[in-house]
Amino acid sequence: METGSNMNGGGGKEVVGVANKQSIRWTDFGLRFLAFVLTLVAAIVLGVDKQTTVVAVQLVPTLPAINVRATAKWHHMSAFVYFVVVNAIACAYAAMSLVLLLANRGKKKGLSLMIILLDLITVALLFSGGGAALAVGLIGYKGNSHVRWIKVCDKFDRFCGQVAAAIVISLVGSALFLLLVLLAVLNLHKNRRL
Numbered sequence: 731m732e733t734g735s736n737m738n739g740g741g742g743k744e745v746v747g748v749a750n751k752q753s754i755r756w757t758d759f760g761l762r763f764l765a766f767v768l769t770l771v772a773a774i775v776l777g778v779d780k781q782t783t784v785v786a787v788q789l790v791p792t793l794p795a796i797n798v799r800a801t802a803k804w805h806h807m808s809a810f811v812y813f814v815v816v817n818a819i820a821c822a823y824a825a826m827s828l829v830l831l832l833a834n835r836g837k838k839k840g841l842s843l844m845i846i847l848l849d850l851i852t853v854a855l856l857f858s859g860g861g862a863a864l865a866v867g868l869i870g871y872k873g874n875s876h877v878r879w880i881k882v883c884d885k886f887d888r889f890c891g892q893v894a895a896a897i898v899i900s901l902v903g904s905a906l907f908l909l910l911v912l913l914a915v916l917n918l919h920k921n922r923r924l
Contacts, residue, residue, distance in 0.1 A: 758913065759831060761906050766824035768903035769856070773817035776863075776896035779804045781889035802886040809862040810893070816859030817900055820852050820907070846914045849907055856904035860897055867893050 780803045786795035804810040827845055834841050870890060873881035883890035 755831070758910060759828065761910050761913075762824055762828050762831065765903045765906040765910070766821055766828065768899050768906065769817045769821040769824060772896045772900035772903060773814050773821060775892055775899065776804050776810060776817075777814050779889055779892040779896070781886050783885055785885055800885075802882070802889040804893075807866050809866040813859040813863035813896070813900070816855045817896075817903070820856050820903065823848060823852055842914075846911060849911045849914070853904060853907045853911060856900060856907060860901050860904060863893065863897050863900075867897065 780801065782799060782801040784797050785800045787798050788795040804814060827848065830841060830845060867890065869879060869881075870886075870893075871881060871883040873879050
């Protein structure tokens with residue numbers, strides 16, 4: 731009976747270890763591909779965001795308002811530019827890391843460690859870009875009466891809706907990169923115990 735359980739030459743631990751590495755590689759590949767798609771979509775959704783509308787502007791309280799055509803574009807706000815650039819960087823990195831992951835196949839530990847560190851940097855960039863865009867988006871949505879910034883999302887509702895969608899998509903991509911880092915840490919922890 732013992733020879734049957736030890737037929738693979740190394741005991742049951744090696745089979746489990748190889749199976750875990752195989753499943754983690756496909757999990758890593760799937761999460762990384764999904765993060766690539768989400769960051770690409772987030773960059774595109776905000777990158778093409780533009781809305782033109784007529785806004786009533788009252789220069790003097792005693793005179794009637796003047797109708798002015800106004801256009802809201804993503805590149806008018808530096809926080810949105812930062813958001814698009816960060817998502818484009820994360821998308822390019824995800825594509826590059828997919829290629830490296832397929833080429834490496836767990837052979838070089840140094841490359842795996844570099845990918846983990848770059849994943850962590852990508853998480854920080856994506857969360858900072860999402861936070862910056864969210865802060866500006868909230869000011870556009872609610873305004874700020876203390877500094878007399880009026881809300882604009884009641885006039886540019888489609889523009890603000892696309893900004894909100896891009897932020898949510900990017901934050902899901904950020905969470906996937908964070909999950910990749912957590913899975914890598916768990917994998918390192920499992921390898922140390924064996």
